[in-house]
Amino acid sequence: MGLNIDLKLLPMKAHYFLFNAGTGAVVSYMPVYARQLGFSTFVVGTIYSILPILGLISKPLFGVIADRYQRHKLMFVIFIVIAIGAFSSIQFIPPIPKHTQIDYHCSYNEADLKFCPSSMDHCAADLFLQNSNKNITKVYTFDLKCEVKEDWMWNHICKEWDRDENCKRNENNIIHIKSQVKYDDIKKMQEKNDKDCIYFLHPNLTYNDKPVAKSSICPKSSVASNDGSFRLTCTGFVDDSNVMDLIVEPSVNDTKFTSYPQFWFFFAALSISWIAIAVIVSVGDAICFHLLGKRHELYGHQRLWGAIGWGSFALLSGFLVDSFSFSVIFYLMTAALLPDTLVSSCLDFKPNKVSSSIIRDIGRLFRSVRVIVFFLWCISIGVFIGVLWNFLFWYLEDLADQNGDCKSQERIKTLEGLVNSIQSFGGELPFFFISGWFITKIGHVNAMTLVLFVMGIRLICYSLLTNPWWVLPIEFSQGMTFGISYTAMTMYANVVAPSGTSATLQGLVGAIFEGVGVSSGSFICGYLMKAYTGRIAFRIFGVAAICLSFLHYFVHKFLDNFDTKHDYRSAANAIPNDDFQMLEDTDYY
Incomplete structure (x- = not known):
């Protein structure tokens, strides 16, 4: 069987690479950049608990607009341009007096x-x-x-x-x-x-x-x-x-930070960029599944190019920040996202069906107990990913300070770049590649349970660190905790989405994941790190993740027994078939 390249999917692959390269250069460093501006962990935790709420509103809102007016590609390109402008403006914000x-x-x-x-x-x-x-x-x-x-x-x-x-x-x-x-x-x-x-x-x-x-x-x-x-x-x-x-x-403290214009400029720029990213991700995934058609198990083969882009630019930006200054991350972001606007305008997207009532069709999903459990899982995994996104680097810098290792502190941004690189190349890349096969093999539900369990082990391992450089082996778990979880989330949402509502449901799932999950995780972690330490905060989240993995397993066992006992599987309770058969002709990458 020869290897064939589907030319229709090349712009999608290029978008995932360029978009994640551009955002990878800046997003991971925003919390520590805020620290350099003069904000505390509490202030940063507060900001990052509000930002996902903006995603909670914007993702389904713009998803409905895209599905209703069939302007997916236009909206896609416009928000990439908005992201460039919002991120670029952050470098001009002066530090707190x-x-x-x-x-x-x-x-x-x-x-x-x-x-x-x-x-x-x-x-x-x-x-x-x-x-x-x-x-x-x-x-x-x-x-x-x-x-x-x-x-x-x-x-x-x-x-x-x-x-x-x-x-x-x-x-x-x-x-x-x-x-x-x-x-x-x-x-x-x-x-x-x-x-x-x-x-x-x-x-x-x-x-x-x-x-x-x-x-x-x-x-x-x-x-x-x-x-x-x-x-x-x-x-x-x-x-x-x-x-x-x-x-x-x-001079800023946790009670007076809102009195500084720097805070409002930073918050406004970060809010606009976060909304832009939220819309780009949800609409982009909807476009990707549309292009794949019935070959949805090949989603991971497209998304892995995002891992390559993120890992390569995050590593490069970490090294350059240590060697020069933070300004370099904004130049890298622009260098990646500008060509992304051109690539995204070349997507061969021709929508073929519009839902007669998007709100009614989406509302029917809430009659399904299994879909509701799926939404709760999205919130849970969002909480833990929010901790990693917004406070892992802060925790590593605190470890370097506590350890008294000046050499570690001198190259801490390089370490952070290596963390991103291993997460992408050692974790996400291989797992995005096998994600369709893996989820089909063990089933969506089992994959989601396993993700929670591995996440718990990962967070507990962080809490045991004494030297920040020992974080590197832990980052290989990113493949399971994000690569598999994100693929399972988007595939599940794509299958249950009523016809003509793909962008809306992808936006809704993303909104629940970020707007409720990531937001809650950011706020709680910011409070715990201020009240106790990063070590205790990560350990608490780790134990919680393991407990939730067992709860998720037993809830689905109960639902399976209930359905079997009552011979009850209505359309409202239908879930994606966990026995998806892989297509025999899977030679498209």
């Missing part, structure tokens, strides 16, 4: 500038200290505004720093000081037995343009507070960009 909080601190006549961030980047601190030792003549100048809270502190400042009879406490309790620190007075955190702070020792001080004598900087112990300390809480700037990069922190 940052602030520095430095304590000007005296303890028993020894002065220092002390910086204690909410989360210390130990690798950046070590690198800074190493570079400081290479420049022995460097002097760092701090320009600070400090709050003076106590009367006795004001008295000391007026008497010892200002030495002016008219010196008095001002209304806002703020003073302006300048301080200089030599390179050899920068000490490692370990020397202070405080690994979460950086100390700049023995600073020279200028107040009101007057140098303050070293002996006068700190108050005498008899004047100071009970512990002998003199502490001013300050904000300001340093005349060295490397120091500023080290000591600044985003």
Whole structure:
């Protein structure tokens, strides 16, 4: 039997490759890009719990429009162009304003500038200290505004720093000081037995343009507070960009993030791109099944080109981000999606039937208990995939930080690119290729049960990691947890779809999967990671997935026994035949 190429399907294969290449370059990195802009896990979890809800609305809505007016291909191309514009705009969003909080601190006549961030980047601190030792003549100048809270502190400042009879406490309790620190007075955190702070020792001080004598900087112990300390809480700037990069922190917090325009610009651009992707995926799958006709088991042979595109560009983008900057992912996205618009316009799509009542035909499906169980399965698998999509990379970066492995942190984006590459080439590619045969062999229901079980094992394995690089072997499970699950989902939806409603039902299934499942998973995981840790969050989801796999199995066993006992299989309860016979002539790829 020779290998024949169906030319009618080539544009579909090219679309899957180019579209997934373009989105693969940016989508996986958006949560960590949001982190770089200054948003917390809670904020990102909130955003990614809202985005799928937009898909919940847009997928069936535009699916109905496409089926009703038979404008599948036009809608397809328009939303690819929209995705390019929305993603490209994200690179122009400035980061959240940052602030520095430095304590000007005296303890028993020894002065220092002390910086204690909410989360210390130990690798950046070590690198800074190493570079400081290479420049022995460097002097760092701090320009600070400090709050003076106590009367006795004001008295000391007026008497010892200002030495002016008219010196008095001002209304806002703020003073302006300048301080200089030599390179050899920068000490490692370990020397202070405080690994979460950086100390700049023995600073020279200028107040009101007057140098303050070293002996006068700190108050005498008899004047100071009970512990002998003199502490001013300050904000300001340093005349060295490397120091500023080290000591600044985003000023946004989890209660005030909506007050920043950067948040709304980011949320709007991400929302538009998410809606575009949702429509492209659902309408695209409907077009693909239309082109395949009765050969729906060959869907995986088309979709595997998406895995190739995603894996290759995700790997390339990870390496380039580590080598250059985040901007490169937007260039890669544009380079892939622009030709996709041309390829998609060449699809040979000629719809041949319109449903007389799309809403009525779709509504009949909800009379089937098995179809309802299928929708619940879509929600469940969506929850767990949402965790992986939006928080796996964040979890890996946290592991690198906790592990104290600076080499891992230096190449973390390369690791993330390798994760995407293994997911695509080692997982999705082979499983998309065999998905039609595999699902036909064991049945849709058994495949869905197995997907949940493997997902549980995968998530628990993540929770056991101590080194982020050990994530790579786990990623081979992507073939089962996404390759088989996505194929089963789309094939099942295609078979039960009443004639003329394919795009609508694909949109509805995708909306349930993302709008309910991925949204819920993102929100819950964001909360768990903030309240506990990523390790605990992944373990909770893993145990839940295994429990649901057993529940799914026993529910279908009960339905099988019920149907047999009552000899009851109405059209409303009909499900895709789990004994699909493979076509003898399967030489089209």
